[in-house]
Amino acid sequence: MFKLTEAPALRTGKYELMQLSIELLDNTPRLSIAPLKGELEQVQKCLQRQGLSLPAPTEASLGPCVVLPLGQGQWLFQGVLPNLESLDGLVALTDQSDAWCGFALRGSKAPLMLERLVANAPATYSSGKAVRTQIEHIGCWVVGLAQNEWQVLGPRSSAQSLFDALKHAADAVDALTDN
Secondary structure, eight states: OOOOOOOOOSOOOEEEETTEEEEEOOOOOOOEEEEEEEEEHHHHHHHTTTTTOOTTTTTBBBBBBBEEEEEETTTEEEOOOOGGGTTTTEEEEEEEETTTTEEEEESHHHHHHHHOOOOGGGGGBBBBBBBEEEETEEEEEEEEETTTTEEEEEGEEEEEEHHHHHHHHHHHHHSSSOO
């Protein structure tokens, strides 16, 4: 029998400039949830009892468990996952932990960097918002966490390309702004 060992998406994933940092986040539990036909209301009630909600498109529920809308009738849970035993028979669950990688963007120059990478207006990825977009042809999520703090989620298989795109945009912003 093979023994699998968890490995990070990149060997090195930290890049810092004045007023701007990019950091690969540790692999975290991620789970997609899709309520079965006719069960959405019951699922929402069960999750509300645990202090969670299923956000609307372009919204994000922030907390120890971040919840993003993946598509119609499907959400991504990441971080501290709730106890989902009460949802048995009500939802389809898929472990997404190894499918995604996340990068933390922090600093006052991060909005300028995102303006160069994301076609959407900055208001679409403010705190509590989640926008599905493309960065260098890579399908991603940009999630507003707090003032000057974002998370970019992308496919783990594209981690290096996404990290390079983020670094190049950071360098461009740094070169064009006063430090």
